[in-house]
Amino acid sequence: MSGFRLENGGRIDRSHPFRFTYNGRSLSGFAGDTLASALLANGSGIIGRSFKYHRPRGIYAAGVEDPNAMLAVRDAHGYEPGLRAGQVALVDGLEAKSVTGWPSPDFDLVASFTRFAAPFMTAGFYYKTLKWPNWSWYEEAIRKAAGFGLPDGAVDGRLREYRHATCDVLVIGAGPAGLAAVRALKGSGRDVVLVDHANAAGGALRWEDADVDGQSGMDWADGVVSDFTAEGGTLLLNTFVTGAYEGNFFTMVESLVDEGGLKGERIWKLKAEHVILATGSVDRPLVYQNNDRPGTLLSSSVRQFIGEYGVAAGQQLVIFTNNDSGYLTALKVARAGLSAPHIIDTRQAPSEAHVEAARAAGSRVHLGAHVSNVTGGKHVKAVAVSGESGQQVSLPCDAIALAGGSTPVVHLAAHRGSKPVYDEASASFVCPTLPRRWYSAGAVTGARNLAEVLAQGHEAAQTIANTGADVPQSEVMLGMGGVAAMWQAPTGNPKNMFVDLQNDVKASDIKLAARENYVSVEHLKRYTTLGMGTDQGRTSNINGLAIMADATGRDIGVVGTTTFRPPYTATRMGAIAHHRQMDGYAPRRLMPAHQDHVAHGAKFEDFGWQRPDWYGCNGTDREAAIKVEMKAVRGAVGVFDASPLGKIEVAGPDARAFINKFYVSNLTTLKTGRVRYSVMCHDDGIIFDDGVVACIDDNLFLAGPTSGNAESVAAWFERWRQTEWPDMQVAIAPVTSNWAAIALAGPKARDLLAKLSPDFDISKDAFPHMHYREGNIAGVPARVARVSFTGELQYEVSVPARYGQALMQAAMREGDAMGAKRIGMEAWLRLRLEKGYLHLGSDTNGRTTPLDIGMGGVVAKKQADFLGKRALSLPYNASGRREELVGLKPIDAPIQIGGRILADGYDSVPCPTIGNVTSACDSPDAGNIAMALIERGASRIGERVNIYAEGSISEAKICVPVFVDPKNERLHV
């Protein structure tokens, strides 16, 4: 309850006041505020409750590193249940709500439960409780206490965009180091992208008091930026680089913000030739008793709140530091007309200059001292300070600034596998070895003085392109020395010393993990949940592993860090999904006659294409309609949209020799105007497609792969042509989508085709089974194949796609008097099952060879080599213990698809199995029928097998897989 707005200062626009609400209370802020600065300015003390113990927590930091400030936010564009206050640009009318604490974070009833439960909820609580005594005793209460905001279930109106880009140099971070880099690249002709997560360039220059090249830091920064953009450089603000990947490829998320709030997000996929990592650092807290009380902030954030937003953390600020940067905060506070009455420095002898400057600014400096406790339950009231002698004094305060050293933001380098190495002088992990063509500059290297930061940025750029620019200068007023690490206050109760504020991991938890031998840093993380929160442990990881190092008597560098993984910040699923949601999830394909199918009540299934499974016009329910459709084909004529069937023209002097290399059947003898059915294998002998091939003339063949493989078979042909047989004179033209294909099947198919005015002879003798004709149908160019998937007289009529729907309608109109029906996929597949024709992918699997489906004779007859041939004589393919495709008839109960065939002699499970049911259905003519792949099945015709499916066992008889018209008389009518 201590923060307030200063009269002057900051980069906010005081002429643009905003109203916003926090938990229903109306508050005010200014343009340029973040939600965090506005809440602090309004004195909002408690903004949430901690994850495990529901302790009150306040604004802790100005940026993404804040472990506490998770809020649900609604703006003009939508609602988000868990945003970090420092990441949300304040807009007029914004509504923010706390997401933890019930009924409110100020008065939290759950806290009373957790206060009681706290002693039990130590490291490894979940692991232990799952084993003993009983997780379910705790589950309900914990689920209530845990988690953040709830989604509202609405689809928001935010924009989603993707961009792919490349650049010569990616500069990550537009602080002084990054700006020095782009300044040095001026005139280099390099295509540079400069990225920063803030809404303006400048980084720490936006709030620190520093001069560069004789100007104020911000004037210098503005000049560099305007030169950069004038030269055509790309400046991306509000943009987080979320991941770094192999090949200098980066993902970035750009927030698109307008006066209504977060309008949308743009995901960038960017590949950079060179990378300058200038990501800076975040401040680290110190660990002492009750170090989580509201009113406690990171020291650099206190400066940022003053300098950037004109917001003070309190009237009486106590600074607790182990390095020189704490003094900067004291000076900043004094310059803002505020008071920092006490600096508590863990060091005995810091630099005289710093101490004198602080004293001159009105601060009392306590050397060799530490904070041993804090009083004030909902907000800090006083700190207990212990000196060397063990004496304790109580100092009143309303805010505490913590300067425990800084943690370089090495995440992106670490994503690429750069190993963070412990640097004693800065007491932090840095990445001295970077990926190729990466350079680092600024605080991310551990640099602590502006002059050094600028020089490093400049140097990195000059390594990429030597433009001969001069190094930007900054006078060092108070040099920043090293950090005297104090990882945990020497006095105070470790059970109230918080290391990870988001996940409530305490110093005592880490020590318990060490005692229970979870000493590896990766185990420590998972056992205690240290750094596993949505803040990713930005402020906690280093302190935690240092305490672990201490507890196990190892060096910090030996303990090492956990693995850094993308994304650097939370990324919304919606932004990643982009258009791939709802109807846009997968590109859907429609057949030329789609509207006609819709008009006749088609129930669509996605087979890669939207295809009618059955037609509502044929019956009110699926089974009834399918029966009607099957009967029409067996008794009259069915009209089936076969448009997705693959159509690949293979042309050239070597076309025949070429295509003969792919199919199992011999195609050297295929005459003009004839069609042959065959299967195609990969070179390992496994079937991957089946279909018919038509010979249009000696140098032109039309391959008809299955619908699902239309594209992959064309690619398969093309690959072998290019890579293995580049000298063959052949070209491959995939033309599937140019043609609509309508199949007419049934005893009256010829009568119906005749009604469609073919301009060629379709009589039985002129156009026999397995023949192909080209001509005109109904006045338009047509390709007609007399082939059959149903066992009936069948024609597949292809016309240019624009006529597809009209041909479908004409066939139905002309066929009406004959009893023609539209046929859906399910009826079509059942009709073929009645004939025992295999359905690729159902009756074959990733192990099925032509030998297993009864094509051994065809294979044996073919002299020429074909893909897969040699593999068929490998021992495992010729073993005689293969699963072979056979028919099944039930004995006691209907057969179900997927049922397992039990090994001989077994009638209960578990037991060995010897195959499975691949297709099954009820046939109006043949009753319940099925096909199955069964070990040595072809030699077991007539034998009985047991089938296990969905909990029960039934008996069936193996048969030849033909259930209708075994003599194929209907094919040749």
Added chain:
Amino acid sequence: MIVITCPYCQEIRHEEELTYGGEAEIIRPLEPEKASDDEWTEYLYFRTNPKGVHQEQWCCSGGCGQWFKVARDTVSHEVLEVTTFNMKLKTGGPA
């Protein structure tokens, strides 16, 4: 993320426009019937799988549909060399 300039259409192609085709220089024996079972299984299944430079096949499937050869470092993902399919890569290969 792989980005390769296709040696046929000269276009910078992102991974989503490319298809990976396994190790390069896997030659199908010219006379399969004369190959022993061991030779055939060697051709079908055995690959070098190196840590480091890998010679491999890629296809510009989103663009011009051509197969080409790439030397890629399997550790860093760096593309070291790209050639048309009729050429031998100079980088990597049997030591």
Added chain:
Amino acid sequence: MMLDTISPLGGDFGSTNALASIPWVTASERRDLGAVLITCAAPSPERIKSIGLAIGCSLPRSHGLVVECDGKRAIWLTPRSWLVLCETDDEARLLRSIASNFPDRSAHASRYSDALCWLSLEGAKAEELLNQGCFLSFSQGGLPVGNSKRTPVAGISAVILREAETVWTIGVERSRASYFVEWLEGLTLSGGE
């Protein structure tokens, strides 16, 4: 018997059809474009030249170039295939011409007028729209006026022609046209007015 025609987006052929639902640009379905797919089994320079003579439009030798000649435009697809855009009525003549000049099918022409759906996008924002679904960058001189590129857009294969600075013609596979139009309709532009 006469069969009606239906365009990929469900309309009559013979006219262009405005697609008012696509934001930011003036969009229409180009139903006037016919096409043949030329493939060549042995693409020697001489044969490519003679194909050009047979169809009355020479074939470009590299990706991106579009040769325009006598109402036809030839687009390079692969080292041995080209898309020739023509008036729909011209399709049959081109097929016959190739068939009679190359009886051994060393060059081959396939009907292709119905394989693709052609969309025209016109407006300053058209490039931005395409960029959202595309890996290629069209800015930075990526696609000069008069050139073409082949690349996936919104996950489906497309041929893109830049007719003028702000005029684009995009061919997508017919069966996926309705998906593609819906994708365009759903696009949003952060940089919009």
